[in-house]
Amino acid sequence: MGKKAVILLSGGLDSATVLAHAAHDNYECFALSFDYGQRHRCELDCAGKIAAAFSVRQHVIAKIDLRLWGGSALTDDKIAVPDGNNCPTIPQTYVPARNLIFLAFATAWAETLECRDLFLGVNSVDYSGYPDCRKEFLESFAETARRGTRAVDEGWKFEIHAPLQNKSKAEIIRMGTALGVDYAMTTSCYNPDAEGRSCGKCASCTLRKAGFAEAGVPDPTTYSDQEK
Amino acid sequence: MGKKAVILLSGGLDSATVLAHAAHDNYECFALSFDYGQRHRCELDCAGKIAAAFSVRQHVIAKIDLRLWGGSALTDDKIAVPDGNNCPTIPQTYVPARNLIFLAFATAWAETLECRDLFLGVNSVDYSGYPDCRKEFLESFAETARRGTRAVDEGWKFEIHAPLQNKSKAEIIRMGTALGVDYAMTTSCYNPDAEGRSCGKCASCTLRKAGFAEAGVPDPTTYSDQEK
Numbered sequence: 001m002g003k004k005a006v007i008l009l010s011g012g013l014d015s016a017t018v019l020a021h022a023a024h025d026n027y028e029c030f031a032l033s034f035d036y037g038q039r040h041r042c043e044l045d046c047a048g049k050i051a052a053a054f055s056v057r058q059h060v061i062a063k064i065d066l067r068l069w070g071g072s073a074l075t076d077d078k079i080a081v082p083d084g085n086n087c088p089t090i091p092q093t094y095v096p097a098r099n100l101i102f103l104a105f106a107t108a109w110a111e112t113l114e115c116r117d118l119f120l121g122v123n124s125v126d127y128s129g130y131p132d133c134r135k136e137f138l139e140s141f142a143e144t145a146r147r148g149t150r151a152v153d154e155g156w157k158f159e160i161h162a163p164l165q166n167k168s169k170a171e172i173i174r175m176g177t178a179l180g181v182d183y184a185m186t187t188s189c190y191n192p193d194a195e196g197r198s199c200g201k202c203a204s205c206t207l208r209k210a211g212f213a214e215a216g217v218p219d220p221t222t223y224s225d226q227e228k
Numbered sequence: 229m230g231k232k233a234v235i236l237l238s239g240g241l242d243s244a245t246v247l248a249h250a251a252h253d254n255y256e257c258f259a260l261s262f263d264y265g266q267r268h269r270c271e272l273d274c275a276g277k278i279a280a281a282f283s284v285r286q287h288v289i290a291k292i293d294l295r296l297w298g299g300s301a302l303t304d305d306k307i308a309v310p311d312g313n314n315c316p317t318i319p320q321t322y323v324p325a326r327n328l329i330f331l332a333f334a335t336a337w338a339e340t341l342e343c344r345d346l347f348l349g350v351n352s353v354d355y356s357g358y359p360d361c362r363k364e365f366l367e368s369f370a371e372t373a374r375r376g377t378r379a380v381d382e383g384w385k386f387e388i389h390a391p392l393q394n395k396s397k398a399e400i401i402r403m404g405t406a407l408g409v410d411y412a413m414t415t416s417c418y419n420p421d422a423e424g425r426s427c428g429k430c431a432s433c434t435l436r437k438a439g440f441a442e443a444g445v446p447d448p449t450t451y452s453d454q455e456k
Contacts, residue, residue, distance in 0.1 A: 131378060144369050144371075148365040148369070152365075153359060
């Protein structure tokens with residue numbers, strides 16, 4: 001058995017690809033998902049299926065409530081999910097400090113497991129507007145996690161792996177397809193309907209559709225806006 | 229009205245003193261407590277009383293579950309709370325990455341409130357064994373929070389205020405007494421009985437007792453081990 005890894009698993013296309021990557025590299029995988037009050041809560045069902053498909057050692061869904069303060073279209077019903085992906089600044093779908101919170105939990109679990117490797121599916125090609133998806137943030141987080149845990153006294157450090165950091169959506173889809181990811185198990189939509197069907201119009205759906213088209217891979221997603 | 233501040237309020241002696249300090253400095257105070265599965269959950273009742281006594285603008289108790297992985301005497305019933313304060317290394321009451329998680333939530337709330345000032349009652353005199361109570365951790369956290377939020381794009385940064393960092397327990401008690409803190413509202417015990425009475429024996433009770441004695445301030449605490 002390989003080294004342990006804690007993997008942030010949202011149920012989306014990117015984190016499924018990252019889990020496949022870590023499993024392929026022979027890590028013993030511990031998957032961590034968050035029930036945080038997200039509008040697209042159906043992603044947690046997807047996370048469960050993906051975790052099972054890659055036989056993770058343990059899958060934990062941590063319940064936290066980011067609706068306590070909202071501040072994002074994903075956690076505040078008063079803010080609408082915008083269509084498309086044409087935002088010049090930080091998008092309304094940015095959730096304040098979300099990856100900081102998620103990585104803090106991952107660090108706590110990793111420390112308890114005596115695990116030093118954390119994986120997440122951030123990407124700064126398609127999500128350059130999200131500050132918490134950038135390399136500069138991840139580097140600083142790794143140092144903060146080292147200083148705030150027993151790592152600092154024991155002389156080791158956490159490695160934050162972001163294998164999708166510089167890949168386009170099409171490159172991610174090709175990578176995951178080669179690793180055996182069944183993308184029908186994943187969801188990307190920020191604004192799914194009551195049956196969990198993707199809207200086909202939000203920034204995340206737009207990127208997903210374009211990514212499959214560019215990769216030349218059939219898109220297994222059922223969009224609620226598609227022609228029958 | 230002064231600037232906004234988010235204050236981590238545990239219900240203990242230290243964080244009550246920090247809230248009094250921030251209120252005295254004319255900050256508009258937003259208090260954040262955590263129901264995290266702690267053995268000493270009665271501290272949340274104390275936090276509510278302290279928040280009311282200092283008329284905070286809002287008091288949020290965030291429910292998270294650090295028992296998902298345990299790893300500490302405070303969050304795992306299989307690990308006993310040790311007596312006294314004679315631990316040469318990291319104590320068993322250290323909760324993996326707790327302040328990292330707490331500060332991550334405080335950052336999220338602060339970002340939503342457009343607030344740049346976070347306060348917490350960490351102390352590296354009495355708690356030098358806790359990595360997440362040290363200055364080096366807090367400095368690194370502030371930089372990580374800046375890089376992971378809209379602060380980085382907007383050109384500002386978070387200030388992490390730790391006014392008790394270099395004070396002894398006696399100095400903290402004198403400071404809080406001068407600021408009008410009623411320490412009868414606070415609790416420090418790691419292992420209280422079912423009625424919430426302090427054990428008088430754990431490291432935290434030991435420090436509290438000695439602090440009041442050294443400060444020359446009457447200790448208002450009811451200890452379950454005290455002579456009647």
